[in-house]
Amino acid sequence: MEKTLDLKFTYTEKKDTRSGFGDGLLEAGRQNPNVVGLCADLIGSLKMGAFQKEFPERFFQVGIAEANMIGLAAGMTIGGKIPFTGTFANFSTGRVYDQIRQSVAYSGKNVKICASHAGLTLGEDGATHQILEDVGMMKMLPHMTVINPCDYNQTKAATLALVNHEGPAYLRFGRPSWPIFTPKDQEFVIGKAWKMIEGTDVTIFATGHLVWEAVVAEAMLREEGISAEVINIHTIKPLDEEAILASVAKTGCAVSAEEHQINGGLGDSIAQTLIRNNPAPLEYVGVMDSFGESGTPTQLLEKYGLNAENIVKAAKKAIARKMSY
Amino acid sequence: MENKSIEQLNDICSQVRRDCLRMVHGVQSGHPGAALGLTEYFVALFFKEMTHNNQFQMDGKGEDLFFLSNGHVSALWYAVLARSGYFGVEELGTFRKINTRLQGHPATEEGLPGIRIASGSLGQGLSVALGAAQVKKLNGDDKLVYAVMGDGEQQEGQVWEAAMYAAHYKIDNVIAAIDYNGQQIDGPTEKVMDLKNLKAKWEAFGWEVIDIKKGNDMEAVLAGLAQAKGLTGKGKPVLILLYTEMGYGVDFMVGTHKWHGIAPSDAELANALGQLKETLGDY
Structure with a gap:
């Protein structure tokens, strides 16, 4: 139906926003040697594999232990690293709310909490994984920046923008293949x-x-x-x-x-x-x-x-x- | 690393205990029990063992770092930081009062020198220390990271996530200590939630574990820390089971959970201070 409409923005390709994150993270790693990645047993889902492959010494597989991951990331800022943590949005927020609150937000740490599979569009996995409360939890925290980009290109641009943004941030993206309708290499101003x-x-x-x-x-x-x-x-x-x-x-x-x-x-x-x-x-x-x-x-x-x-x-x-x- | 005698260190302990009690009394709130129990360990670290800079830098490059996971021991940490010159001792009188930098539990929000992360909600400090320790390795910084936890805190699941991680990544530049006083808010740990064989548990998680059986004896603490340091750099994280007595140094406070989180009255403070020599001048 949308094809018959006179759309002001169009697309020729669809891609998942999580791939925008993965590709953005890889580029961020190339641009800045302080960028480090952490992931709780979801490297493939978060598209962090390319970063891991190119920067193995700056990547930390933490296993299925999200609370520890958030604490580790907070600690890694001490000494100048810029940690990007990756897991599903559900496990990035509700599961670790107190860890984010105390060790990241209240402590003012430069941690980027990167959350995939947010919302209903996660699809078939169902409600256990379809978090619909994460933005609320994150925006309530003082010092926290909350970003929810719309497509692959914008997610990649947002990921790169976060490297130069000092302070705690929550980056929310998703699983489904989605129209790419915003410009490549766009400027992203938080x-x-x-x-x-x-x-x-x-x-x-x-x-x-x-x-x-x-x-x-x-x-x-x-x-x-x-x-x-x-x-x-x-x-x-x-x-x-x-x-x-x-x-x-x-x-x-x-x-x-x-x-x-x-x-x-x-x-x-x-x-x-x-x-x-x-x-x-x-x-x-x-x-x-x-x-x-x-x-x-x-x-x-x-x-x-x-x-x-x-x-x-x-x-x-x-x-x-x-x-x- | 400072060249202080056992006698000098014990004098500092006496003063620090006075500081803690006066701070908690002054605001009629706080946690004197574990503070008194951990005094020797903190004084040993800050006045003897650690390389640290009282001109505080958050990054702590080239310094040993210290993380307190059981943040309710804040009075002790503040007293030790002030006596180390991180800030003036007179500021100890603001502990837990409105507009203070000396929050009820340690925080970075007000910019208190010496504090690198907020703590108090239990179970989080070891993870933070491990992250900092891994970055030291990435940065080619050969200094150590120290972390202190409570024994009741071992009931938090995150502690064991961190324990597993440290051994997996061979984080051998960290020395963690458990304040093994056998007490928590609701009573003895073995009644509240029995920790069973902590040593075997940590060893099973892949850590090198040593005992400091007399955690309130400065000589024993220094010997234990020397042993722990000797075990660093060998591919395994190091844990000290630090046997202490809650409330040590004050006869009516020692060995009971009763003083976990309550303040002494005027008379009790006078009694307690009578048992602790003023060695460096009260704030």
């Missing part, structure tokens, strides 16, 4: 939202895989004569409040779209920004306080209301609420 499509009736703030769904939704809305602005919020914390407020000042209403619980995710951060500065209707596209389940990524995004059609519905609802103000 904390700076990217206005991808200009519009006037409603703003769609999307993050991660759902940025693509937002791009598709914009074309669908345009066919119905609705002008949507699409803003790529790759950095959830620190949030680019200036960009959010400027856009909503123009459009008057907004939709947030994320592969995460609506409680504690990007939508809540935007709501907080709006309510403190310029209250405006905001509709959430996200998981409504439930766990996921097994299925294909496409099936799951549809069933849990996270695809382009749902963004379209939310946009219309936001516009209707604006009209009734």
Whole structure:
């Protein structure tokens, strides 16, 4: 269906965002001798194999022991290393929340927590592994930067940007093959939202895989004569409040779209920004306080209301609420 | 490495114990028991064994590093750091009070010199020490990394993740010590959660394990540390089972978990200070 639409961004290739991380890490290792990698028995899944092969002395297989991995990474910053830890998002956050809180965030350590297989699009493995709360946990931690890029190219650029970013950071990406629709070798500025499509009736703030769904939704809305602005919020914390407020000042209403619980995710951060500065209707596209389940990524995004059609519905609802103000 | 006599070191211990008790009394909160029990070990490290720089550098390149995993022993660490010149001893009076750098549990947030990582939530310190030790090797830095844990802390699973890792990677530039006082908050460790044969467990995890049977005897501590140092660089991580008595040095505090986390009253403080010589001047 999306092929018949007049999309403002298109793709010729699909790839998983985790490969963007793996390729970014390899390049980061070549650029900076202080970059080290740690992985908890998921080297293949995290695409860290190329880094391991080229820099064996700077790579640490830690086994299935995520708590230890976080502590090790914190220790490795003492002496000047820049550790990138890799495991699934579930084991990168909930399993090790206290370790991240005390040894990384509170201690202000320059650790990059890199988390794959986030969200529903993990697919068939089901709810045990489909974490939908990780952004909330990470953004609550003082000092923590939270980044959720949208495709292979942006994930690679984000990985490289983190090398030169001093401080704790959480980098969230995923498993499925996904359209590559942002430029190769793009500049990635942490904390700076990217206005991808200009519009006037409603703003769609999307993050991660759902940025693509937002791009598709914009074309669908345009066919119905609705002008949507699409803003790529790759950095959830620190949030680019200036960009959010400027856009909503123009459009008057907004939709947030994320592969995460609506409680504690990007939508809540935007709501907080709006309510403190310029209250405006905001509709959430996200998981409504439930766990996921097994299925294909496409099936799951549809069933849990996270695809382009749902963004379209939310946009219309936001516009209707604006009209009734 | 400082050239101090046993007598000088014991004098420092007496003063440090006074500092700890006065700090905890001054705010009516803190953990005197394990602080008094670990005094000889800390003083041996900071005033004799370790190469360290009181002009604090976070990276600690070319220095021995120290990590405290059981962060509730903070009063002792602060007293030893202050007496080593990391910051003025008068600051000890701010312990646990609002706007202090001497937080209830050690922290880096306020920039207190000497602290490299926050600790207090148990089980995390050994992992951090091992990461720092591996980086020393990567950096071609031949200095050692010391870590201290509690015995009750051995009940945390992360400790054993770290234990397994250290032997796998042959991290032989680390000396970890367990404060083996047999006590934890809710009572004797063997009643709360029996540790059984800790030595056999650590040996089975691939560590070189030595005992310091008299952890409150400076001579025995120094001899044990010399033995431990001699075992470094041989392909295995080194663990010291440090037998101490909680509350050592004060007759009514010794050997009981009762003083794990409570402060002495005015009368109890006076009684305790009467048992400990003021050797370097109270803060």
